[in-house]
Amino acid sequence: MQTRQYINGEWVEGAAGSISSYNPATGEVIAEVRCASSTQVDDAITAAREALSGEWANLLPVQRAAVLFKIADLIEANAEEFAQLETLDQGQPIGVARQVSVAGAANHFRYFAGFVTKIQGTTNPISFPDTLHYTRREPVGVNALITPWNFPLMILAWKLAPALATGNSVVIKPSEVTPLTSIKLVEVCEQAGVPAGVVNIVTGAGDVGAMLSSHMGVDHLSYTGSTPTGKAITHAAADSNLKRLTLELGGKAPSIITASADIDSAVAGNVGGALLNSGQVCAAYTRFYVDSKVHDEFVEKLASAAASMHVGPGNDEKSQLTPVVSEKHLGHITNLIEAGRSEGAELVTGGHRIDREGYFVEPTVFAGVDEDNSIAKQEIFGPVLSVMKYDGELDEVIARANDSEYGLAAAVWTSDIAESQRIANGLRSGAVFVNMLPIPDMAAPWGGYKQSGWGREMGPQAIECYTETKAVWLHYGS
Template structure:
């Protein structure tokens, strides 16, 4: 694969950027997949100017809602048409399993555009019965304006759709900046938008590292930033938004607790937590990365979950036989390895896995699927986001302490509870401070369901009607009658 992405600004494709260029590689092999232009200040400024001009272009501003809905639907159709190409590109660039790319990622991306195509004709204002005589009051929902969409490397295509589909549905213009590790499928998505007939300047595409993101978040011509990534960068974006009081949506880090009660169906809990902890090699913001298991069931749980891990086949995501792929970069591999080594130093025990894969996989970013026991609640491995294929198991004695342990973290993105007792399920769901609580389920998403975190896991919600709120602003109109 030799892909030569270009920047897309104001309807024009640019072969180079003033910031230079960088390479994107296959995390399974280290193979260079493409040389990518790095946007500089000139391209950022031009993209913002183009996006702002597009807001006043009658081709976009005055497009009938039904036509805008058809445009989003057309994007979805083109994603379906190029599904095989997109899936392979996502797997090569990010490392995820080809089955995940084909069966979940690409179809889920198309579904985002279909779902929000349905919203376009239903973005409504309201009237209010005022107590002031001789007045009529109504509201309009209008686009926020120029939106910078900054996406992460774990699900680059689908998360771009989380942001782009509602932004376009609401009539905004956008600048998409994917993570520098995984730019390729977002580049193809920009091409698809052009092919679908999105007017020039409405969708702009820039590639580059953190500095490009900073230029966008600090730019006075950007009205909104939607970011998915680390909490530390999220804090930087909040500070940068103060200049022109940008609106900000943030989906940040997580440290999801998974609680397995004494009465849980252990086999279901094992299967669900294997998915919840190891899906996409653990590179999921909602990954179940601290498991609280009733001490009376912990040996059974660990035995069965370790057997499940033993059946995983670690290998390149492009190979259909693989059931666990690489992590995205050498940097992430070393960070995960350091967390596991520190856990062992702190007293944790490695049941299976525990280090970098060797042999034929030594040239890639492969970390063995790892189960840790003898983990205590205060250890670093139980408090810090891992973002890798590691499952720390914490035995608990007192169920009354579970909610306080689950909430004893700066994060609050997701959590899960495994129980047969309905009262326990609802009580724990109410007590846990997280944006999503899954009962007897691994973490799943749907375009109609709100997604976003509490505390340091983010600001605002994506998907569902909450995304319409995020990408519109309300104007009140008063009329003397």
């Protein structure tokens, strides 16, 4: 299993110790991943800088598009290896790894490959005589891509694909918890003919990410992860070279279930939307606002559905709830469950670590939750659901749902189209899902309001993250 750094077209050993990568289903070490030194980070950024004026910069758009299409083909050719590796390292169900992570990664490269030949400027009717004014979209330069541990392959793909489509070079820093599919994707880029220096990967802990955040040689940094780390990156960027930032940060998605909702569909959808990947999804539904007319029925059916889920390792096709990513993260989740109990919420089901090897926790449902409870305010990133009641007044429930520092995603469950639009329009959130799961698509912009981040990834909006607009003035008069 490849665990080395990739710098300027060469696989090299990390020079600063190593970090163990664990199988969350068993707690066993599956790889020792070497960490990059500060010198190696410098070398990767230097290689990326030099690549901007080399072979990569001189490719015609159709040639660069062909490279991205080739990457997509190779992801599909190695789909089962990618899926098994993602499940082994991250713990997600094998069906999710195949259908969401791997398929999504290939789809992102194909989508942005199609953009390569369509990145256009404009001509503008300026008020100067005998002057032509036009704009060009040019690569922003060297991009640091820092990715999280929950969907390491797909989230890297939705950063790397538009970065390459727009002619940039990159230095990738995956989470130290789940680096293996990121390393595999870099292997695929090499096989697809990406020139040396264009794609580099440096592995390690938070200190490696901090080096990239403060490095004067990085022009743009795209980060997905926690809000506190996003704030630290922002300070580092401001204190160094004021590099551009794209930040997709924390979430605490509300889900509003109105009296007109089909309760059985709402329960099934909210279980799926809350417990996908054991709740380790930035857009996972975690705060449930349920109309008092259907509250008791919803809580009973939600708890029953959660308690009946088949628990097991991700590589078991029957598993519906798989382990959380690490012992450390398991402790974070169980601490917040204890806070829910101590702060007076009613534990309806779950609430304990499961007594088996690996990092498993019961799907947990609390009712009677107060908005000031820790479980209602803090990002848990695990299978813990908080149910609150409202009395049918839409303005009230919209205000309560918006009363959060986060604004990444939200959900509405209703059979009334006018009601759905009124609620969706009132929610301060980057994405609102009506009667469906919170799964992004490569053609739709993704990002948050408030402390859920800056900028948008995916869709045409992603092109803006990885390009600069140059205005050219050409005076042709005497």
